[in-house]
Amino acid sequence: MHTMWKGSISFGLxxxxxxxxxxxEDKDVRFxxxxxxxxxxxxxxKRCPHCDVDLTEDDIVRGFEIEPNRFxxxxxxxxxxxxxxxxxxxxxxxxxxxSEIDPIYFEKSYYLSPEETSLKAYGLLREAMENTGKIxxxxxxxxxxxxxxxxxxxxxxxxxxxxxFPDEVRSAKELPFYGAKADVDxxxxxxxxxxxxxxxxEFNPEKYTNEYRIALLDVIxxxxxxxxxxxxxxxxxxGGNVVDLMRALQxxxxxxxxxxxxxQTPTPRKPKRKxxxxxx
Amino acid sequence: MSIALWQITxxxxxxxxxxxxxxxxxxxxxxxxxxxxLPHLRDxxxxxxxxxxxxxxxxxxxxxxPAGTPLSVQTYTDHSHQKPIEYVLINDAxxxxxxxxxxxxxxxxxxxxxxxxEYPTHLAFDLDPVWGDxxxxxxVAFLIxxxxxxxxxxxxxxxxxxxxxxxxIPITPRHHYNETRKVMxxxxxxxxxxxxxxxxxxxxxxxxxxxxYVDFLQHARNKTLPAPYSPRGTKLGTxxxxxxxxxxEKGAVPSDYTISNMSARIKQKGDLHADLxxxxxxxxxxxxxxx
Numbered sequence: 069m070h071t072m073w074k075g076s077i078s079f080g081l082x083x084x085x086x087x088x089x090x091x092x093e094d095k096d097v098r099f100x101x102x103x104x105x106x107x108x109x110x111x112x113x114k115r116c117p118h119c120d121v122d123l124t125e126d127d128i129v130r131g132f133e134i135e136p137n138r139f140x141x142x143x144x145x146x147x148x149x150x151x152x153x154x155x156x157x158x159x160x161x162x163x164x165x166x167s168e169i170d171p172i173y174f175e176k177s178y179y180l181s182p183e184e185t186s187l188k189a190y191g192l193l194r195e196a197m198e199n200t201g202k203i204x205x206x207x208x209x210x211x212x213x214x215x216x217x218x219x220x221x222x223x224x225x226x227x228x229x230x231x232x233f234p235d236e237v238r239s240a241k242e243l244p245f246y247g248a249k250a251d252v253d254x255x256x257x258x259x260x261x262x263x264x265x266x267x268x269x270e271f272n273p274e275k276y277t278n279e280y281r282i283a284l285l286d287v288i289x290x291x292x293x294x295x296x297x298x299x300x301x302x303x304x305x306x307g308g309n310v311v312d313l314m315r316a317l318q319x320x321x322x323x324x325x326x327x328x329x330x331x332q333t334p335t336p337r338k339p340k341r342k343x344x345x346x347x348x
Numbered sequence: 349m350s351i352a353l354w355q356i357t358x359x360x361x362x363x364x365x366x367x368x369x370x371x372x373x374x375x376x377x378x379x380x381x382x383x384x385x386l387p388h389l390r391d392x393x394x395x396x397x398x399x400x401x402x403x404x405x406x407x408x409x410x411x412x413x414p415a416g417t418p419l420s421v422q423t424y425t426d427h428s429h430q431k432p433i434e435y436v437l438i439n440d441a442x443x444x445x446x447x448x449x450x451x452x453x454x455x456x457x458x459x460x461x462x463x464x465x466e467y468p469t470h471l472a473f474d475l476d477p478v479w480g481d482x483x484x485x486x487x488v489a490f491l492i493x494x495x496x497x498x499x500x501x502x503x504x505x506x507x508x509x510x511x512x513x514x515x516x517i518p519i520t521p522r523h524h525y526n527e528t529r530k531v532m533x534x535x536x537x538x539x540x541x542x543x544x545x546x547x548x549x550x551x552x553x554x555x556x557x558x559x560x561y562v563d564f565l566q567h568a569r570n571k572t573l574p575a576p577y578s579p580r581g582t583k584l585g586t587x588x589x590x591x592x593x594x595x596x597e598k599g600a601v602p603s604d605y606t607i608s609n610m611s612a613r614i615k616q617k618g619d620l621h622a623d624l625x626x627x628x629x630x631x632x633x634x635x636x637x638x639x
Contacts, residue, residue, distance in 0.1 A: 263355075275415055276415045277412070277415060279408070279410055279412070279414055279415075280408055282411075282412060283408045283409045283410055283411070284408075286409060286411060287409065310534070310537045310538050310541055311538060311541050311542070313534075313538075314495070314534070314535075314538040316637075317499065317634065317637050317638075318498035318499060320633075320637065321498070321499055321500050321634075322500075325500060
């Protein structure tokens, strides 16, 4: 796996060096955009419509639109000055119960592995967290932005899940018919409850597959096979005499049928066929 | 009598909005045709085309049995590819209706059964109009019928449910696909020699320069054609309808047969492809000759 971040967990006075790895991966099937007529991958150019010129990286700065068409320009220096001081640490703030965090807050998961120098401290923290059954809420800086995260024990390793900040979670109250009371019969609730009981199972993620993705890859591989498949040999070796050959075959089958009808025995079929075949 | 392990969901959902066919109407259709349709589906792995939001919405192919499938549904795991595929088998009405409830609109089935997956039970020519109306396709169909007749092989036409026509020839499942393909190729090469003005065998659409494409290549394990009575994801709810040659002579066209009128037709005429299930022909003589 590819290390995506190096830093340390800071916990009281202790600092535990760790490496971070993405724990999940996106299996989306990706497509490239091609020019329809020649199938060349499309190239994107950045262009200034005002000056009517193509731009390079150096020609571009970042601006924040404070009102339509009025921008505040942010320089690299501005961003650097903002960089939080302890940009390489996972700072534990509190310990809480996992069940206290609604799943809506979870964003993305990362594995944390110890460095050779931190095996003991890492093991200690992991074990203590396992014993208490608690998880840690921490602040972490990933790619120059600050994130809230939950640090917990996952099997034999520590796992860090980034969390949304509360102001990033939208309120459900904006939904149409939010909290509307449904007029339901108690018997209907009983029936629905019985159905849920009937369908209750242990969560077994292996059971669920991305059908759309599988179907999509099937189509792609079928097309790929088709592209490389040999074209049918229509005017192949038999070429011009296929018509004669068919006539000969039809005659031999007709002859076999009539001889079968008269003789009641299939034996004369073979010589018949051989004699007609010469014409083919 | 089986205990239903699933329930009908969204019975009022319009699967064919233009034809005003709701899911419950579709399930009624499947129940009506199940007697004649099931024998054709028996023990044949099915590829579904699902339209979760009706035929105007997106669709996708489904080969693998979906998650949450009731245990009563029979499956068959095919190991002929690198990645095994667990196909659904539709061997009873309950499974057929369950699939319908999943918005499986099209049922595409193998030419062989799970008993002898490498040995097809029929040959099938797939005729597709490249341009123009149905008339050239009709003409090519009669040419293929007569050619087959000359070889002592009876054949049975059926609409594709879209624009085309398929011709089925029941055979004894003793000839490997590698052999049956030779027979199909021979016949295809013959008919194109007779009518190059009408027929193209070109796989690539851009290379087709005649009004009727005759597909004889899609004849292999894991390849499929729509099952008899399978609806298609068309605006009008057309279905793949078994025909008699007589009906085809009198001008039958694929758009004549829909979910709305098939039940009455079956009540009157029964299964016009019933012979496909009970009669089989040996290809021994033809193969012997070709070798």
